[in-house]
Amino acid sequence: MFREDIAALSTPPGEGGIGIIRVSGKGIIDKISKIFIPFSAQEIGQRRGFSLNLGWIIDDDGSKVDEVLLGIMRAPHSYTGEDVIEINCHGGSMPIRRCLQRCLDVGIKLAEPGEFTKRAYLNGRLDLTQAEAVIDIIRAKTDRGLKLAVQQLEGPSHFIAEIEDQLLRVNAMLEASLDFPEEVGDLDYAETKAILLTIKKLMDKLIRAGQRSEIYRDGLKAVICGKPNVGKSSLLNALVKKEKAIVTEIPGTTRDVVEDYINIRGIPVRIMDTAGIRQTEDIVEKIGVEKTREVIEQADLILFVLDAGTGIDKEDMDIFQEVDQSRLIVMVNKEDLERKEISEEKLAELFRDIPVIRASVQKSIGIEALEEAVESRVIQGMLPGDGMEIMINLRQKNALIRSREQVESALITLGQVPLDCLGVDIGGALETMGEISGRTLKDEVIDRIFHDFCIGK
Amino acid sequence: MNYEAGKYDVVVIGAGHAGCEAALASARMGCSTLLVTLSVENIALMPCNPSIGGPAKAQLVREIDALGGEMGINIDKANIQIRLINTGKGPAVQSLRAQADKHEYGREMIKTILGQKGLHLLMAEVEEIETVDEKVNAIVTRTGARYQCQNVVITTGTYLKGRIIAGEVMYDGGPGNQFPAVKLADSLRAMGIRLGRFKTGTPPRVDRKSVNFSKTIEMPGDIQPWRFSYISPQPVREQLSCWLTHSTPETHRIVMDNIERAPLFTGVIKGKGPRYCPSFEDKVVRFAHKSSHQLFIEPEGRDTDEMYIQGLNTSLPEDVQVQVLHSIPGMEEVRMIRTGYAIEYDYVIPSQAKLSLESKMVEGLFTAGQINGTSGYEEAAAQGLIAGINAALKVQAREPFILKRSEAYIGVMIDDLITKESDEPYRLLTSRAEYRLLLRQDNADLRLTEKGRQIGLVDDFRWAIFTEKKKSLAEGTHLLHKTTFTPADKDVDKYLTSKEGAPLRDKTSLWEMLRRTEVKIEDYLNQGWLPPFQPEILEQMEIQAKYEGYINKQQEQVQRFERMESKRIPEDIDYNQVYSLSNESVQRLNEIRPQSLGHASRIAGVSPADINILLIYLAKRRN
Numbered sequence A: 001m002f003r004e005d006i007a008a009l010s011t012p013p014g015e016g017g018i019g020i021i022r023v024s025g026k027g028i029i030d031k032i033s034k035i036f037i038p039f040s041a042q043e044i045g046q047r048r049g050f051s052l053n054l055g056w057i058i059d060d061d062g063s064k065v066d067e068v069l070l071g072i073m074r075a076p077h078s079y080t081g082e083d084v085i086e087i088n089c090h091g092g093s094m095p096i097r098r099c100l101q102r103c104l105d106v107g108i109k110l111a112e113p114g115e116f117t118k119r120a121y122l123n124g125r126l127d128l129t130q131a132e133a134v135i136d137i138i139r140a141k142t143d144r145g146l147k148l149a150v151q152q153l154e155g156p157s158h159f160i161a162e163i164e165d166q167l168l169r170v171n172a173m174l175e176a177s178l179d180f181p182e183e184v185g186d187l188d189y190a191e192t193k194a195i196l197l198t199i200k201k202l203m204d205k206l207i208r209a210g211q212r213s214e215i216y217r218d219g220l221k222a223v224i225c226g227k228p229n230v231g232k233s234s235l236l237n238a239l240v241k242k243e244k245a246i247v248t249e250i251p252g253t254t255r256d257v258v259e260d261y262i263n264i265r266g267i268p269v270r271i272m273d274t275a276g277i278r279q280t281e282d283i284v285e286k287i288g289v290e291k292t293r294e295v296i297e298q299a300d301l302i303l304f305v306l307d308a309g310t311g312i313d314k315e316d317m318d319i320f321q322e323v324d325q326s327r328l329i330v331m332v333n334k335e336d337l338e339r340k341e342i343s344e345e346k347l348a349e350l351f352r353d354i355p356v357i358r359a360s361v362q363k364s365i366g367i368e369a370l371e372e373a374v375e376s377r378v379i380q381g382m383l384p385g386d387g388m389e390i391m392i393n394l395r396q397k398n399a400l401i402r403s404r405e406q407v408e409s410a411l412i413t414l415g416q417v418p419l420d421c422l423g424v425d426i427g428g429a430l431e432t433m434g435e436i437s438g439r440t441l442k443d444e445v446i447d448r449i450f451h452d453f454c455i456g457k
Numbered sequence B: 001m002n003y004e005a006g007k008y009d010v011v012v013i014g015a016g017h018a019g020c021e022a023a024l025a026s027a028r029m030g031c032s033t034l035l036v037t038l039s040v041e042n043i044a045l046m047p048c049n050p051s052i053g054g055p056a057k058a059q060l061v062r063e064i065d066a067l068g069g070e071m072g073i074n075i076d077k078a079n080i081q082i083r084l085i086n087t088g089k090g091p092a093v094q095s096l097r098a099q100a101d102k103h104e105y106g107r108e109m110i111k112t113i114l115g116q117k118g119l120h121l122l123m124a125e126v127e128e129i130e131t132v133d134e135k136v137n138a139i140v141t142r143t144g145a146r147y148q149c150q151n152v153v154i155t156t157g158t159y160l161k162g163r164i165i166a167g168e169v170m171y172d173g174g175p176g177n178q179f180p181a182v183k184l185a186d187s188l189r190a191m192g193i194r195l196g197r198f199k200t201g202t203p204p205r206v207d208r209k210s211v212n213f214s215k216t217i218e219m220p221g222d223i224q225p226w227r228f229s230y231i232s233p234q235p236v237r238e239q240l241s242c243w244l245t246h247s248t249p250e251t252h253r254i255v256m257d258n259i260e261r262a263p264l265f266t267g268v269i270k271g272k273g274p275r276y277c278p279s280f281e282d283k284v285v286r287f288a289h290k291s292s293h294q295l296f297i298e299p300e301g302r303d304t305d306e307m308y309i310q311g312l313n314t315s316l317p318e319d320v321q322v323q324v325l326h327s328i329p330g331m332e333e334v335r336m337i338r339t340g341y342a343i344e345y346d347y348v349i350p351s352q353a354k355l356s357l358e359s360k361m362v363e364g365l366f367t368a369g370q371i372n373g374t375s376g377y378e379e380a381a382a383q384g385l386i387a388g389i390n391a392a393l394k395v396q397a398r399e400p401f402i403l404k405r406s407e408a409y410i411g412v413m414i415d416d417l418i419t420k421e422s423d424e425p426y427r428l429l430t431s432r433a434e435y436r437l438l439l440r441q442d443n444a445d446l447r448l449t450e451k452g453r454q455i456g457l458v459d460d461f462r463w464a465i466f467t468e469k470k471k472s473l474a475e476g477t478h479l480l481h482k483t484t485f486t487p488a489d490k491d492v493d494k495y496l497t498s499k500e501g502a503p504l505r506d507k508t509s510l511w512e513m514l515r516r517t518e519v520k521i522e523d524y525l526n527q528g529w530l531p532p533f534q535p536e537i538l539e540q541m542e543i544q545a546k547y548e549g550y551i552n553k554q555q556e557q558v559q560r561f562e563r564m565e566s567k568r569i570p571e572d573i574d575y576n577q578v579y580s581l582s583n584e585s586v587q588r589l590n591e592i593r594p595q596s597l598g599h600a601s602r603i604a605g606v607s608p609a610d611i612n613i614l615l616i617y618l619a620k621r622r623n
């Protein structure tokens, strides 16, 4: 009865830990087997109903996204009455979202609110007497969802409105030239192209802002790094406000990644302390250093700690050269020491556009400045200067991405295909945009034609 | 005193473009049919522009033709010029447009009507429709004739309570100084049918002999002979020209100086007019920055000197109209034959009808054409055809004939009319169709002839032409797929180089090669790669091959659309009983009474949540 395969998070995304992605539909076993590599030799397609399978969800380049436990329930013995797969993810909220994204990548659609329940009912899996309760759920979820979405859109609404407006304009130009050739004449290609480019730019901006709003929802991955003994573990402990990591005066104390969750001014942060980076022959420490590098690679934010007592030496500089400077915050620790080896001039010269904080973890100095730096890095730093305080959810982001694809396709085919074919993409982009605000924008094109053009013979 | 005058299966009121199609369809389907009209001389009258076709409208005419209607055949007999417009903009929007010879158009239609077996013509004004138990029972004319009938198609155009306005002059009347129909409107109201009021207008006509054509630009017809109907003989007639001129700043000054005498701005005209057909004074006011508007001078026929001024539709006072005309290049000394005017009229709010165009309230009562709040000859004819077919099907106790939005512009139009409330006269546009690339004028026969045959309107002659075309198309398509070339073929290489195209990379069929913009199907004939075919077949194959990607894309969209369309809503559903529907939805659903879930989803005010709820309710009902 339903042709589309659907997926959704069935645990609220939140404080890390386990999350479940539920997938339902006729074609899901084939689709999921494209992104799942089981530990056992048996492909999931060969597994019977009610089986559990340990394995990896993999990215399109084959790299691992998360280790998961996959539960398979075959139709009709499942909640929805269709084939259902439940993906139990372990790696916290970021991997869960990545796994969900992978499901979408292979052609599974994001479920509507209440859609699993609806399918369950329609496929006869729910008791008839439950029907009305189900309807209440759908009503509430869809309407509230819509309202929430609209409320959420208050922030970016003028951006969305601007995109809609430009899309309407370009659609009206095209349609007017098709329906009223004698009054309107040919389409102005240069203007069309300029409008499409404007639309694309606005969409790019919103989609990027959407990525940032994911950080707000799902947390920022921040890593503390630096050479040994600069006070990394001390900083972690200060931030999480407990003795999470071992602190000693012996360089090379920390050997593995120690992590915890904290909240910095409303931003959930997954903070990680790492082994100090240095050349070493110690096998355990060596593995630790390797792991540090890996973690730095994936981090959204890097807190690079220096030691005011030792000054900036070659070890520090090696690390500095190695990491991505656009994600960096520099913290000069141990400011309480008498003998300081790091001058203002030196800092200014080395870290020109990078925020630098002078601190003493022991004396609780500079922690607040650090929090401020983290926050401003998220709000402005990652998207220099666009100033968009925007929350868009995954559904909205997906609609934007699909709409942008159509705008891009129109840009490519502009001038290459006849106007009626161009209309398939330009009109499609408008319709997809309408999904965000729940409006049928197509109906507004005709009004727009009469507004913008002098029609009528 | 009324008298019993006879009994018919179907009575059609009005012999405009809608009425003629309705009556012919009903009679051709074997129903005894009476066509009643105010004036036999004015059958199939074009009260406004002498033209048929254009974007979306040409597609309609082709669809009417494919189903066995008359408009395409009639305009092929009675035109002075046919052109293909929008040629560079793609196959979906290319459309024919004909300048009609108005008098010949009417004469040819009268001949067809009088020659039609089973169809009787009557000149009279229908004043009343009698009902029993909310079913049509009879009609009564002003002169007291009572005709029994179970099915009536009303196609009275702009005549219901028609009111003519030109400046300060106002009187009750139909178009072209005919009588208005007043009593019939009251009879409809008495049945509980809701009426609205619209307005439209027409420009002045001038005498050809007084036009100075040297100051205008001549617009000849196409050399290539076009035809609307798939079964008309190849046209051989001489094409007459139209002429292009424009308004001047002086024209606009005259309009503005007299604007306080314009009924549109004094509040005299209350009915809403169409935005796509604004009056000239409206254009001058709304687009004040434009110092000039295009105006076309078009002959009204071969045997008349009356010329129509396209673009100058107005209800300004007559003395101002004369001044306006004289300020236009080429018309400095023009003599006006007819004054332009606006007409206000009653229409039936179309959401009261079903998709079959039968009233939801009164069984056997069909409405079609301008009375349904549309405008345009083609829109009227298409509705007339559908209403006539459905009246006849009802007589024969067969299922109603309904075209989907994905099948025909006719489907788009009727679905829009019934679903979406419009506060201006409705005109079809290609942008109203979601699946425009599938609904082309070149493939209307492929889309609809088989349906017309099933209904019983496609005769053996048309059917033979159609089956021959289909056979030939299949052969040609097969050849294009079967014939392949490799990069080693010298001929192809030479050909592609001459077209500045890239050489072949792999084995490629003629069909695949057609996708290239530089490759034309005629070249295949010249190269001897394809045997000769009829031009229509070649065109069809070329379009199908060139736009295959886009066409397939739209076909996928149609499949998704049709899934929701096929979820029928039973007629006896009680929306008040459906748990948790929003109040607004219940009200709108009760008004429109959609026939499928897809239909319901297009109603303004019905949310996606409501559709989900209906889906569940229907599933529950089935269990």
Ligand SMILES: Cc1cc2nc3c(=O)[nH]c(=O)nc-3n(C[C@H](O)[C@H](O)[C@H](O)COP(=O)(O)OP(=O)(O)OC[C@H]3O[C@@H](n4cnc5c(N)ncnc54)[C@H](O)[C@@H]3O)c2cc1C
Binding pocket: B013, B014, B015, B016, B017, B018, B019, B036, B037, B038, B039, B042, B043, B044, B045, B046, B047, B048, B049, B124, B125, B126, B127, B155, B156, B157, B158, B159, B160, B175, B180, B181, B184, B200, B201, B202, B277, B341, B342, B343, B368, B369, B370, B371, B374, B375, B376, B377, B380, B381
């Ligand atoms: C002034 C004017 C300007 C227009 N301008 C435009 C325009 O610019 N563009 C455009 O697309 N369209 C225009 N139209 C509309 C176009 O003419 C109509 O849409 C089309 O003709 C409608 O066809 P119809 O069959 O519905 O009605 P009509 O062609 O109007 O036919 C109505 C028929 O009903 C008959 N009739 C009426 N009442 C009775 C009765 N009680 N008993 C018996 N017979 C009756 C009449 O005799 C007539 O034959 C204009 C119309 C008018 C009048």
Ligand SMILES: Nc1nc2c(ncn2[C@@H]2O[C@H](COP(=O)(O)OP(=O)(O)OP(=O)(O)O)[C@@H](O)[C@H]2O)c(=O)[nH]1
Binding pocket: A227, A228, A229, A230, A231, A232, A233, A234, A235, A246, A247, A248, A249, A250, A251, A252, A253, A254, A255, A274, A275, A276, A277, A333, A334, A335, A336, A337, A359, A360, A361, A362, A363
């Ligand atoms: N004076 C002073 N000493 C500090 C400060 N912060 C940390 N220390 C000391 O520096 C030493 C190293 O601290 P850690 O936090 O273990 O350093 P680390 O960077 O984690 O070291 P490794 O794990 O070995 O790489 C400890 O003796 C701390 O007490 C500070 O702000 N001022």
Ligand SMILES: [Mg+2]
Binding pocket: A232, A233, A234, A245, A246, A247, A253, A254, A274, A276
């Ligand atoms: Mg440490």
